[in-house]
Amino acid sequence: MKQSLFENRHQPQWQAFAEQLTRLEAGGRDAEKSRTFAAEYRRLCQHLALARARGYSNHLIEELQHLALRGHQQFYRHRSAIGPQLIGFVLAGFPRLVREEWRLVSIASLLFFGSLALMGTLVYLFPDLVYSVMDPARVSEMESMYDPDTTRLGRFGERDSGDDWMMFGFYIMNNIGIAFQTFASGLLFGVGSLFFLLFNGLMIGAVAGYLTQLGYSETFWSFVIGHGAFELTAIALAGAAGLKLGWALLAPGRLPRGEALRLAAIRAVRLLGGAALFLLIAAFIEAYWSSMTFSTPTVKYWVGAGLWALVLAYLCLAGRRHHAPD
Amino acid sequence: MPPSSAPPSPRPQQALLDTRYQVETPEGIDLALRPAGLVPRALAFTIDLLIRGAILAVVYLVLGIFGQLGMGLATIALFLVTWWYMVLFEMFNQGRSPGKQLLGLRVVHDDGTPIGWPASITRNLLRFVDLLPFAYTLGIISCLSNRAFKRLGDIAAGTLVVYREHPIERPNLPEAEALAAPFVLDFAEQRAVLAFAERGEGLSTARRAELAGILAEPLQVDASQAEQRINGIARGLLGPT
Secondary structure: OOHHHHHHHHHHHHHHHHHHHHHHHOOOOOOOOOOOHHHHHHHHHHHHHHHHHOOOOHHHHHHHHHHHHHHHHHHOOOOOOOOHHHHHHHHHHHHHHHHHOHHHHHHHHHHHHHHHHHHHHHHHHOHHHHHHOOOHHHHHHHHHHOOOOOOOOOOOOOOOOOOHHHHHHHHHHHHHHHHHHHHHHHHOOOHHHHHHHHHHHHHHHHHHHHHHHHOOHHHHHHHHHHHHHHHHHHHHHHHHHHHHHHHHHHOOOOOOHHHHHHHHHHHHHHHHHHHHHHHHHHHHHHHHHHOOOOOOHHHHHHHHHHHHHHHHHHHHHOOOOOOOOO | OOOOOOOOOOOHHHHOOOOOEEEEOOOOOEEEEOEOOHHHHHHHHHHHHHHHHHHHHHHHHHHHHHHHHHHHHHHHHHHHHHHHHHHHHHHHOOOOOHHHHHOOEEEEEOOOOEOOHHHHHHHHHOHHHHOOOOOOHHHHHHHHHOOOOOOHHHHHHOEEEEEOOOOOOOOOOOOOOOOOOOOOOOHHHHHHHHHHHHHHHHOOHHHHHHHHHOOHHHHOOOHHHHHHHHHHHHHHHHOOO
16 A cells, blocks of 8 residues: 555544544543543554554654654553552551561661660760760760750750741751662662661760760650651661662672662662651651650650550551452 | 564664664554753753752742741751652653753653653652762763663663654655656665655755765666656655556
8 A cells, every 4th residue: 555545544543543642631531532542542553563564654654653652651551659559558568568578677677776776885885986976066066955954855955935847847858868868879789778777877876875874864765765766767667778779789680680670669669658658757756746845754755665666566567467459 | 563572683773873762562563762861851950950949049038037937847848849849740740840841851661651659759769879979970970871861760760761752744745756666675765765755855955966866876867867766756655656
């Protein structure tokens, strides 16, 4: 068949298809009008294949290809993980994912909490060690923040009528930023995540050990125990997500490195999403609960212990049973 | 179109020295995407950077009035703009941040489908690594060494920054009497003859004559007649002889 005959015969169909595409691209999703879309899209693909096989002109092929590309964009979508799936993710998907990745999660937790505990103990025994990771100005700033005489605690101890909003904003920016860095730098063969896990563990451990040894333990521990449950776990989880990226590059198995990375990233980013959710909760608790001084330290310890138990129970137990098919 | 499962058969489209990115669809056709290189992407990023700076400046000026509540909100705004600006635009504006929109770029999955939440979040969070050690060094190295100009975040997320397709204008074929070719043309030759006729408008007269002159001998015509003859053959290939 000559090209002009082919074009004349099918031109009206192509035009109708183009109009339908324009309508769909503008957001008009009319179920009735879209009923024939699949059939028309496949017919267009067949025309494109024919045009190529018969050696028709470049212009015709490009025009059809353009239509096919637009049709393809309308027809095929990746399933989006946001929306109704979000609830499923929070209720079951995230803890399940954490348990499936238990190896990386344990490595990251061991690194982070291990370095935290070790540094804490060392600084508690040898207080001068704190200057090996922090400069003296920061140390004295820390001291004044957790001085038992202040009425409000935390990084903005000297606030006036208490704008918890400011702290909330600061905590979101700072903590989620740290988690994102810990995750993203895992792309450097995991080295970046290892570094941030150790670095943050050492810093937090040094502060904890130093303040405890100064005798500020009540103000400090009652302040951090509540949100620490979510915040510290989240950093460990973000680190695990970063290590997953790095591991996919180091040991891609039977896949090409790029493909292994892509598959690992799909899971890692879900893990990070859960960690970000944790950090949001942590920022909320830190700004509105941990800094309050009207509740006694005993209450805070109990609430904090409850939150730790909640986090651990959530990660270990939630979503063990399938209630409904996903 | 030879099936893609038979690699030895020559595929003229891929033999071209070109950056086109072929995606095979379930319908068995190849879609061609045109990945955008480093320069347009860097320009788009610069525009986005300026827009973000402007947004933050306005936010800080306006919210600064409200004291610490304002500063708290402004810090949240800083967080949103730093980490979510690209993601939100890519999701709600068909894969285009304002900078990309200005330069006619968009982000898609590397199978040609529109970008989704997980991929967009992945590629934009991993931007942090592309920025290392300074001024996008890793991103630039990755972009320049990848066939489809992917930075590290794109490789991990399986995404691609492509040029948006523009509607193609119908070329005017030069007037000529439709002729049958004096010998059998294979597909590549047919395409070449048609392409010559279609693209004639964009070439200078001298260049057209020079190109057509190459075929004067096999067509057995005088060099001055060659162009007219080729256009005639092109017409003949398209329509009734």
